[in-house]
Amino acid sequence: MKVSFNSVKAVLTDIEGTTSSISFVKDVLFPYSKKHLKDFVQKHEGDPQVRRILKEVESLEAGDPLEVLLRWIDEDKKITPLKEIQGLIWEEGYKKGEIKGHIYEDAYRKLKEWHERGIPIYVYSSGSVKAQKLLFGHTPYGDINYLFSGYFDTKIGSKKDPESYRRIAKEIGFKPEEILFLSDNVDEVKSASEVGMKVVRFAREGENEYLENFPFPQVRSFEDLEIL
Numbered sequence: 001m002k003v004s005f006n007s008v009k010a011v012l013t014d015i016e017g018t019t020s021s022i023s024f025v026k027d028v029l030f031p032y033s034k035k036h037l038k039d040f041v042q043k044h045e046g047d048p049q050v051r052r053i054l055k056e057v058e059s060l061e062a063g064d065p066l067e068v069l070l071r072w073i074d075e076d077k078k079i080t081p082l083k084e085i086q087g088l089i090w091e092e093g094y095k096k097g098e099i100k101g102h103i104y105e106d107a108y109r110k111l112k113e114w115h116e117r118g119i120p121i122y123v124y125s126s127g128s129v130k131a132q133k134l135l136f137g138h139t140p141y142g143d144i145n146y147l148f149s150g151y152f153d154t155k156i157g158s159k160k161d162p163e164s165y166r167r168i169a170k171e172i173g174f175k176p177e178e179i180l181f182l183s184d185n186v187d188e189v190k191s192a193s194e195v196g197m198k199v200v201r202f203a204r205e206g207e208n209e210y211l212e213n214f215p216f217p218q219v220r221s222f223e224d225l226e227i228l
């Protein structure tokens with residue numbers, strides 16, 4: 001389905017399932033952090049930041065913090081110390097060239113077009129802002145962080161809470177009605193719409209299905225999306 005919008009002044013986009021594949025996170029990033037966790041902690045034992053993160057894990061759950069972290073990865077827990085240590089492990093992986101950030105070509109091209117037209121683009125992802133910048137900093141198209149005017153993670157609030165979208169609108173200085181929000185997640189799309197944002201749901205081939213009777217527009221890729 002082709003969708004076009006008038007009077008969009010800013011774009012707010014999700015990453016996983018929208019600009020980038022879900023499998024990149026599930027099949028590349030998560031296994032990488034799992035595989036390198038023990039080595040990383042051993043190598044950085046003396047690092048105060050790593051020590052603080054491990055202490056935080058211990059304060060949240062009894063037991064060997066490494067085992068706890070490994071289980072949290074499997075359970076896809078959105079817990080700050082886990083996100084922090086994963087961010088550090090991924091940073092090493094990106095810098096060593098062992099990981100490349102995935103972005104769909106259609107996403108890259110369209111975001112670039114909008115950026116060149118002067119439409120500010122913001123990111124809102126449950127991955128930490130640090131992880132977002134690392135991903136977009138190491139793509140097959142190079143460092144594409146210049147495309148983005150700002151980044152939000154769950155520090156601003158849950159992606160399923162309408163209040164988060166109100167806060168983001170306020171922070172970036174646009175009315176909700178002027179912002180186009182993109183996500184593959186039904187609840188996120190509904191929450192953004194609830195505060196008045198324009199919304200589109202992504203149903204990427206092989207990742208998500210089109211939903212029947214869904215009250216908002218759905219697209220397969222950025223090619224189906226036009227800002228007039």
Ligand SMILES: [Mg+2]
Pocket residue numbers: 014015016017018183184185
């Ligand atoms: Mg998503």
